[in-house]
Amino acid sequence: MSPACFDAILVGGGLQNGLVLMALLAQKPKLRVALVERAARLGGNHTWSFHGADLPHGSGAAAALAEAVMALVVAQCDEQEVHFPGFSRTLAEPYHVITGERLDQVLRARLDAAPGGALRLGTEVTLVRPGRVELESGDVLAAPLIVDARGPAVAVAQRGVGWQKFVGLEVELAGGVAPARPILMDATVEQLDGYRFLYVLPLGPGRALVEDTMYSDSPALAVDAVAARAFAYASARGLSIARVVRREHGVLPIPWRGGAGDAPLVADSAGVVVTGGAAGGWFHPTTGYTFPIAARLAATLAEAADGELVDRVRLLWAVHERRARFARLLNRMLFRHFSPGDRWRVLERFYRLPEDTVRRFYALEMSGVDRARIVCGRPPRGLRLAAQTREEVV
Ligand SMILES: Cc1cc2nc3c(=O)[nH]c(=O)nc-3n(C[C@H](O)[C@H](O)[C@H](O)COP(=O)(O)OP(=O)(O)OC[C@H]3O[C@@H](n4cnc5c(N)ncnc54)[C@H](O)[C@@H]3O)c2cc1C
Numbered sequence: 001m002s003p004a005c006f007d008a009i010l011v012g013g014g015l016q017n018g019l020v021l022m023a024l025l026a027q028k029p030k031l032r033v034a035l036v037e038r039a040a041r042l043g044g045n046h047t048w049s050f051h052g053a054d055l056p057h058g059s060g061a062a063a064a065l066a067e068a069v070m071a072l073v074v075a076q077c078d079e080q081e082v083h084f085p086g087f088s089r090t091l092a093e094p095y096h097v098i099t100g101e102r103l104d105q106v107l108r109a110r111l112d113a114a115p116g117g118a119l120r121l122g123t124e125v126t127l128v129r130p131g132r133v134e135l136e137s138g139d140v141l142a143a144p145l146i147v148d149a150r151g152p153a154v155a156v157a158q159r160g161v162g163w164q165k166f167v168g169l170e171v172e173l174a175g176g177v178a179p180a181r182p183i184l185m186d187a188t189v190e191q192l193d194g195y196r197f198l199y200v201l202p203l204g205p206g207r208a209l210v211e212d213t214m215y216s217d218s219p220a221l222a223v224d225a226v227a228a229r230a231f232a233y234a235s236a237r238g239l240s241i242a243r244v245v246r247r248e249h250g251v252l253p254i255p256w257r258g259g260a261g262d263a264p265l266v267a268d269s270a271g272v273v274v275t276g277g278a279a280g281g282w283f284h285p286t287t288g289y290t291f292p293i294a295a296r297l298a299a300t301l302a303e304a305a306d307g308e309l310v311d312r313v314r315l316l317w318a319v320h321e322r323r324a325r326f327a328r329l330l331n332r333m334l335f336r337h338f339s340p341g342d343r344w345r346v347l348e349r350f351y352r353l354p355e356d357t358v359r360r361f362y363a364l365e366m367s368g369v370d371r372a373r374i375v376c377g378r379p380p381r382g383l384r385l386a387a388q389t390r391e392e393v394v
Pocket residue numbers: 011012013014015016017036037038039042043044045046047048049050123124125126149150151152248249250251252276277278279288289290291292
């Protein structure tokens with residue numbers, strides 16, 4: 001059987017390829033593009049948030065994607081709060097929320113409207129190599145550009161990595177009242193299993209996501225127990241939960257060692273495969289967020305002319321890696337130089353920095369001044385240089 005031919009094939013219908021699809025179609029509406037996803041719908045069971053500064057900036061494909069992404073947003077706020085034992089702050093920065101459900105709706109509509117669009121749901125991809133994608137059914141798809149974004153590997157304990165793990169409850173609130181603005185971190189709670197904080201995200205009238213998160217040394221997550229803690233936190237803060245609508249959880253690697261290596265792409269005469277999203281290492285090493293970096297990759301893929309695509313992706317990767325290296329250094333400080341019970345002090349100090357620095361840190365676009373602000377000055381209490389030295393020698 002001869003393969004079905006496209007200009008681009010997107011393997012995995014999650015956040016990364018959602019952004020790639022939107023960016024490609026914004027630039028080239030007639031592109032023949034196939035999106036292949038193993039699940040029955042796109043987007044999975046996720047709520048994604050991003051700050052305004054995380055959107056790709058610039059003209060051309062970046063601007064078009066920044067505009068297109070707003071169709072995915074289900075809720076937004078202009079301010080967020082953070083709370084620590086001795087310090088609270090309100091940050092002024094647009095904050096946007098995307099749900100997997102919304103991503104599914106919008107991407108289907110975009111593909112329906114695109115003359116060259118094809119959607120294959122419930123379709124397992126078994127092999128990806130330049131020019132060629134093989135499906136479990138035996139069908140073969142061909143294209144010069146393939147973006148392989150099949151998501152993060154299953155979390156297993158490994159060296160040089162800490163973990164951000166969380167359980168979120170999407171809840172309906174009695175009386176239809178929702179919190180006024182997001183709480184990015186409430187670290188006034190008991191510190192358990194590493195740095196622990198609660199995250200509260202208003203999702204519209206009478207809806208919120210309440211998430212219990214830990215920066216821990218272990219990927220083990222007792223989902224039911226942590227969900228019960230999130231529920232108890234909400235009740236204690238006066239959020240009267242009428243119903244839990246949905247539950248989500250995640251265990252994301254927070255690396256503090258090594259580098260991610262060469263740009264995650266393979267190219268030969270048949271075409272180019274770019275490994276995107278979490279699978280390719282296009283994520284923020286400290287926050288675990290993919291959105292800002294995945295959006296930059298999507299805009300780059302949409303903008304690059306055929307002959308320059310490989311070089312453009314390599315260049316983007318080099319910039320990402322340079323910034324990621326600094327973030328890994330901070331992770332190392334957090335996980336190796338502070339005991340689990342003291343980690344909150346590092347974050348408390350971070351949130352005292354100027355808002356621009358906080359914003360650029362989230363976007364993984366720190367300037368030299370930002371880096372100096374983050375590491376210079378009086379270290380937070382609890383720094384264990386001696387302990388760290390012994391551990392490093394071992
Ligand atoms: C619950 C949760 C909340 C998160 N919140 C945020 C957030 O707020 N902001 C943020 O930036 N990051 C967040 N993250 C981090 C998250 O890893 C990334 O944001 C993002 O989902 C990664 O995008 P991706 O496209 O690489 O992978 P995914 O979004 O996981 O998409 C991968 C897709 O590939 C499909 N797939 C896998 N294998 C195959 C196959 N063989 N054949 C066909 N399809 C396949 C999967 O079914 C899935 O739909 C969150 C993670 C979790 C788990």
